[in-house]
Amino acid sequence: MRFPDLSDSAPLTTTEVQALRSLYHACNVIQSEWRSTLALVDRLSSQMETAEEYDQRQPFQHHVEAVNDARSGAYHYERELGLTAWRYASAHTVGFIEQ
DSSP states (O other): OOOOOOTTSSOOOHHHHHHHHHHHHHHHHHHHHHHHHHHHHHHHHHHHHHHHHHHTTOSOOHHHHHHHHHHHHHHHHHHHHHHHHHHHHHHHHHHHHHO
């Protein structure tokens, strides 16, 4: 979705249009990164199930530990991106409501 042409619509100042456009692009970037991170968490969760099943009777659990560490890091990153996305989406929504 492209940012709408606001030149002929509501009486917005150049600064207001620039702020809305900036928030719009920030939302798009963060949302895209968040979706990519969700896919990473899902993929690592599947790998974790496979590693646990394969290594369950093995004396060394390095594979399981490594995948679990990676999944944990990805999960925390996903949570941070999700919170960031909400912050920018909220600001963008308020900006459009106030016009």
